[in-house]
Amino acid sequence: MTLRDLLIQRAARLQEQIALTAPGWEPLRYPAFRNRVEGVALGLMAEAPPVGALIFSATGTPWDWASEVACACCGLVWAPGGAPVPAAVLGGTRFNDEAGRQAYHDREHDLEDTTLLGSGLDHGELLRRLRRLNGRFGWDHATEVTLPMEQLGTAELRGALWSALYAGSHALLVPGKGKDWDQATFMGLLE
Numbered sequence: 659m660t661l662r663d664l665l666i667q668r669a670a671r672l673q674e675q676i677a678l679t680a681p682g683w684e685p686l687r688y689p690a691f692r693n694r695v696e697g698v699a700l701g702l703m704a705e706a707p708p709v710g711a712l713i714f715s716a717t718g719t720p721w722d723w724a725s726e727v728a729c730a731c732c733g734l735v736w737a738p739g740g741a742p743v744p745a746a747v748l749g750g751t752r753f754n755d756e757a758g759r760q761a762y763h764d765r766e767h768d769l770e771d772t773t774l775l776g777s778g779l780d781h782g783e784l785l786r787r788l789r790r791l792n793g794r795f796g797w798d799h800a801t802e803v804t805l806p807m808e809q810l811g812t813a814e815l816r817g818a819l820w821s822a823l824y825a826g827s828h829a830l831l832v833p834g835k836g837k838d839w840d841q842a843t844f845m846g847l848l849e
Contacts, residue, residue, distance in 0.1 A: 660769045660781045661730040664824065665692055672826045675799050680720035680831040681807060688826070691724075696754075696762070698728035701747030703758030709733040709768050712740030720831060721748040722810055723819055732762065733769050736776040777813075777849050787847055788824035797825035806839050807831040815839075817847035 668677070669692035677691035686694060698721070702713065713734045715725040725743045729736050746752040771782025797803070803822050809815040810831065821844070822829040 659785060660771060660773060661727070661775065661784065662766065662769055664785065665695060665727060665731060668692075668823060668826050672799055675826060676828045677823070678720065678723070678829050678831070680723075681833065683720050694724050695727045695731060697749075698724050698743070698747055698753065699731050699762050700758035701752040701755045702728060702732055702734065702743065703761040703765065704752060704755040705758075706761050707732075707734060707741075709765070710735055710774060712737040713743060714738055714740040715743040715748070716811055717748065718810060719748075720810075723816070724748075726816060727823070730775055730781065731769075732765055733773050735774050775848075779848060784820065784848070785824070788821055791821055791843075791847065792825050795821070795825070797821065797827045799826040801825060801827040802830055803827050804830045804832055804837045804839070806835050807833055809839070809841070812841075813848045814841045814844040817844035820847070 669688045672688040675688055676685045677688045679685040707713070711734050713725070713729045714737055715722045721743075725748070726736050744752060747755075769781070771780065771785070773781050775781055775784055803818065805815055805818055818839075819829055
C-alpha cells in the first residue's frame with residue numbers, strides 16, 4: 659500500500675467526514691481534500707518531474723499540507739531545499755492542470771511501499787509507524803484533532819496530520835496552541 663492508496667481509500671470510505679478545517683479554507687470533506695491534493699498533483703506533474711525529485715512548500719498555509727500529500731501521491735520527495743511548489747499550482751492557474759493528468763495517472767504504476775517520501779522514510783515505513791501510533795491513540799473517523807497552524811512547517815505537526823489522515827480523523831488547524839497538541843508524541847515520526 660502507498661500513501662496515494664491511503665488518500666484514495668479515505669476519500670472513498672469517508673465521503674461525509676470532514677478531513678481538514680483550516681484558516682482561509684472551507685471545511686473539506688475527504689473527497690474534497692482528495693480533489694485539492696490531486697489538483698496540486700496535476701499542476702506538479704504538468705512539468706513531468708522524475709520519481710524522487712525533491713519538492714518543498716513553505717507558505718505557512720494549508721497549501722503546504724496539500725502539497726506534501728500531493729508529492730507523496732506523485733512519488734516526489736518532500737525535502738527542505740527542494741524545488742519550491744510554484745504559486746500557480748497552489749490554487750492558481752496551474753492548479754488542476756490538464757497537462758499533468760496523464761502523467762499523474764501513469765505515475766501510479768511507479769509507486770510502491772518502497773517509494774521514498776523524505777528524510778530516508780518510504781511510504782511503507784510511514785504507514786507502519788502510523789498504524790502503531792494509531793493503535794496507541796485510538797483515533798478514528800469520529801476523532802477531531804485540534805492542531806496549531808503556526809507549527810505547520812514542523813515535522814511533528816506534519817506527522818500529526820499524517821496520523822489524522824491515516825485514522826480518517828478531522829484535522830482542525832487553528833491559531834494558537836491547539837488543545838490536542840503534544841509535540842513530543844510526533845517527534846521522530848517523519849525521520
